[in-house]
Amino acid sequence: MVESKVDIYNVFELRSKTTCYFGVGAINKIKDIADALKNIDVDKVIVVTDEIAYKVTGAWDVIEPALKEKNVEYVMYTKVSPNPTVEQIDEATKLGKDFGAKAVIGIGGGSPIDAAKSVAILLEYKDKSATELYEQKFIPTKAVPIIAVNTTHGTGTEVDRFAVASILDKKYKPAIAYDCIYPMFAIDDPELMKTLPYNQTKYTSIDAVNHVTEAATTLVASPYSILLAKETIRLITKYLPQALAHPEDLTARYYLLYASAIAGISFDNGLLHFTHALEHPLSAVKPDLAHGLGLAILLPAVVKHIYPAQPEVLAEIYEPIVPDLKGVPGEAEKIAAGIENWLFTLGITEKLEDIGFKEDDIPHLVELAMNTPSLGLLLSMAPVKATKEAITEIYKNSLKSISK
Structure with a gap:
C-alpha cells in the first residue's frame, strides 16, 4: 500500500x-x-x-x-x-x-x-x-x-x-x-x-513492536496475526523516526496509531508470551518504569531465545530492521544484535543494570514471572518451553548489551 x-x-x-x-x-x-x-x-x-x-x-x-x-x-x-x-x-x-x-x-x-x-x-x-x-x-x-x-x-x-x-x-x-x-x-x-512526549512516543511504539513479535510466534499464531505483525513493524520502522523529529506530523502519527491498533488486533488473536510475561515483574517491582522501556530492554534477548524455533517468521517480520536474514536458526545472535542496534539508534540504550536491577534480583523476577496470576498463561503460549532456566537466561541476557 x-x-x-x-x-x-x-x-x-x-x-x-x-x-x-x-x-x-x-x-x-x-x-x-x-x-x-x-x-x-x-x-x-x-x-x-x-x-x-x-x-x-x-x-x-x-x-x-x-x-x-x-x-x-x-x-x-x-x-x-x-x-x-x-x-x-x-x-x-x-x-x-x-x-x-x-x-x-x-x-x-x-x-x-x-x-x-x-x-x-x-x-x-x-x-x-x-x-x-x-x-x-x-x-x-x-x-x-x-x-x-x-x-x-x-x-x-x-x-x-x-x-x-x-x-x-x-x-x-x-x-x-x-x-x-x-x-x-x-x-x-x-x-x-501530537503532544505525546518524546520518550513516550518511543516507548509506546516499542510496545506495539513487542505485541506483534509475540503474537506472530505464539503457539496459537495464525497467518492473520503474522500478516498484521509484518505491517506493524514496517510502519513503525518508517514513521517512528519522523514522529520523533517532527512531533506534529499527522501522517507519521496516523501510521504509528494505525500500527498500534492492528498490533492490538494481532495479539488479541495471537496472544502474547515471553516479553510481556517477563516485563510485568519489572514494572511491578519498579512502578515508575515505563512499560515500553521495560519491553525494549527485554526484546533482543527474547528474540534471540525464540529465534531457533521461529526463524522464518521472525526473519520475515523483522526485515525492515534486520535485512537479509535467511530464516535459519543460526541467525539468532545476528537478529538480536540488529534489534538492539535499532533500539540504540532511537536512543533506547538502557539495559536492566541501568535501571537498577542486578543479577541477584533475577531469582525473584523469575518467581514473579512464574507465579503472578495470568502470566503463566502467557508463558504457556511461548514457542519454546518457558522453563525456569529459560526465563533466567532471558533476564541475564538483558542485564547488559548483547552487542558488547
Whole structure:
C-alpha cells in the first residue's frame, strides 16, 4: 500500500469487536457516541483518566461539550498513574457507584483505558474488588459499556479485550482478558497524539513492536496475526523516526496509531508470551518504569531465545530492521544484535543494570514471572518451553548489551 495515497482526514470505522473511529478528526465522533449511549438509556458516566492526558491532548475540549449537549452527566476520576493499581480502580469504582454511572469513558493511553475497563466490570459486580478481579477470584461475563478515547500509539487496548493492573503489596502485575471488556466504541485520532512526549512516543511504539513479535510466534499464531505483525513493524520502522523529529506530523502519527491498533488486533488473536510475561515483574517491582522501556530492554534477548524455533517468521517480520536474514536458526545472535542496534539508534540504550536491577534480583523476577496470576498463561503460549532456566537466561541476557 502506498501510504501517501490515503486521505488521513477520512475518518473510517476500524471494526474488530469494537467500533473504532479512526483518523484525523475522529474525536468529533464523540457526539454520535453520546447519542448511542442515550439510546441505551445511559445518562450518567464516569470518566477515568490521569491528571494530564484528557486536558493536554485537547480531548476534553470536545468531549465535555458533547456530553453536556446530549445531557449525559459525568463524574471524573483523574488519579490513574502509569501502571495503574487495584487501589485506584477501587477508588474510581466507588466514585462511579455513588454517582450511579451506567458507562465508563476512559481517556488516555493504556493505563487509563485499562483502569476504565476494570471499573466497567466492577460496576456490574458491585460486591467484588479490583484485587479479586486481578487475582482471578471470579470470572466476569458482563461489564457496563466502555468508551475508549485513546491518546497514545502503543497499547492497542482500545480495540482489544485485555487490561492490566498492579497489586503493589504482592509485587504482582497481572493481566485479564475477557470478552465483556471490548470497548463498545473507541476513538483513534492522530490529533490527540501530537503532544505525546518524546520518550513516550518511543516507548509506546516499542510496545506495539513487542505485541506483534509475540503474537506472530505464539503457539496459537495464525497467518492473520503474522500478516498484521509484518505491517506493524514496517510502519513503525518508517514513521517512528519522523514522529520523533517532527512531533506534529499527522501522517507519521496516523501510521504509528494505525500500527498500534492492528498490533492490538494481532495479539488479541495471537496472544502474547515471553516479553510481556517477563516485563510485568519489572514494572511491578519498579512502578515508575515505563512499560515500553521495560519491553525494549527485554526484546533482543527474547528474540534471540525464540529465534531457533521461529526463524522464518521472525526473519520475515523483522526485515525492515534486520535485512537479509535467511530464516535459519543460526541467525539468532545476528537478529538480536540488529534489534538492539535499532533500539540504540532511537536512543533506547538502557539495559536492566541501568535501571537498577542486578543479577541477584533475577531469582525473584523469575518467581514473579512464574507465579503472578495470568502470566503463566502467557508463558504457556511461548514457542519454546518457558522453563525456569529459560526465563533466567532471558533476564541475564538483558542485564547488559548483547552487542558488547
